[in-house]
Amino acid sequence: MKSKVWYVTGASQGLGLALVKKLLAKGYRVAATSRKAAELEKAVDAGKDSFLALPVNLLDESSVQQSIADTVGHFGSIDVVVNNAGYGMAGALEELTDAEARANFDVNVFGSLNVIRKALPYLRAQKSGHIFNIASVGGFTGGFPGFGIYCATKFAVHGFTESLAHEIKEFGLFATVVFPGYFRTNFLTSSSLSTPKNEMPEYTAVRAVQSTHTDQYNGQQAGDPDKAADVLIRTAEMQQPPIHLFLGADSYQFSAAKIDLVKKDMEALKEWAAATNI
Template identity: 60%
Template sequence: MNTNKVWFVTGASKGLGLSLVKKLLANNYRVAATSRTISALKQNIPNFSDSFLPLEMDITNDENVKASIEKVIDHFGQIDIIVNNAGYSQTGTLEELSDKEVKQNFEVNVFGLLNVIRHSTPYLRKQRSGHIFNISSIGGFVANFPGFGIYCSTKFAVAGLSESLAEELKSFQVNTKPGQFYSMLLWLQNTR
C-alpha cells in the first residue's frame, strides 16, 4: 500500500488503536490519531514527526469531530483510511443499567462513529477513493453474552450501518469494512 495514504484512527491512546498507530508509524504511514486527551497520545507515542498528527477529540461532540477532520485535511491535504476504533464495553444486566449508562454507550459506540462517518465521507467521495473500517466485535454478530446486552446492541448497530454504508459508497470507490480488528490487520497485511 502507498505510504502516502493518510490514516485517521479514533480511540488511539491505548489498546488496539494504539497498537495500530504504532505499527502504521513504524511502516512510514501518515497518521492522525485521536484520543479524549492529547496527553495520553503524547505519553504513548513520544517521538512525533510531521507524519503524525495527534488530536484531542470528543467523539460524541459533532462539531469537535468536524473540526478534527478539518485539521487532518489542513495538515496532510487528504484523508484516505478511517478506522473507527473508539468505543467501550458497557457491562450490566439489562434491567440494572441506568438510562444514562445505556445512552452514553450508544453515544460513543454508535453515534460517535456516525459523527466521524458524516464528516469524513464527503472528502472520500470527492477523491473517489478510500476505506472505512468500523471496528466491531463478535458481540455485533451474536449476543449470547449475559451482562453485555447493551454493548452487543451497539455493535449490532455498527454492523448494520456499515453494511448500508458500503452500498452507499460503492459507486465512489470507497470501501467499507465492518468487522473486528483482526480483519483490518489482515487486510493491511495483504495490501502491502
C-alpha cells in the same frame, strides 16, 4: 499505499494504539484522536511530519469536523478512517438505567456516525478511501449474558457498516466492519468496561459471566493486538477489501456457532414461517 493518510479514533490504548504504532513503523502518516492529546503524544514517539495527535470529543460534531479538517490541512488528505473508539458495558438489561444504556450508544454508535458523516465529503471528492468500523464478535453474536447493551451497540455498528458499504460503492469507496474476539488489551479493565451503578443480586448468572471476564479472561486473552493491526493494514491494501472482517480464531468459532444456530432455528419453523404469503 504508504502515501495514504490514516485517521484513527480511540488511539491512546489497546488496538488503536497498536495500530498507530504499526502504521508509523511501516511509513504511513497517521492522525490519531483521544480525549487527551497529551496522553497520545506520550504514548507515541513520532514527529509531526508523520504523526498528528488530536484532542477530540466524538460526541461533538464540531470537534470531529475540526479534527478531520486539521488532518487534511496537515497531511493534504484523509484516506483510511478507523472508528475504534468505544467502551464496554456489562450488566443485565433490567439493571442498566436508560442513561447508562444511552451513554454506551452515544460513544459506540453515534460517535462513529459523527466521524463518518464528517469524513465522507473528503473521501467522496477524491473518489477513494476506506472506512473501518471496529465492532466486536459481540456485534455478530449476542450470546453473552450481561453484555446485551454492549452487543446492541456493536450490532448497530455491524448493520450501518453493511449499508454504508453499499451506499458509498458508487464513489469508489469501501467500508469494512471488524469483529475482534478477545485480544490482550485493557478492554476488560475498569478504564474500558463500565458496570451498573445498581446491580441486582438476583442476576447470579450475569455476575458470574462478568467475574469471569474481569478476573479470568483479563490479561489472558489469546489475541495479539499487534497481529490484529497487521491484518487491518493488509486489508486496507487490498484492491477489493471485504465488508466483513473477523479477527481472531475465537471470533471465527463464536461466529460459526451463531451461523449454525440461525440455520437450526430457520429450519425448525420453516414450514410455518415460509408459508405466510397472502
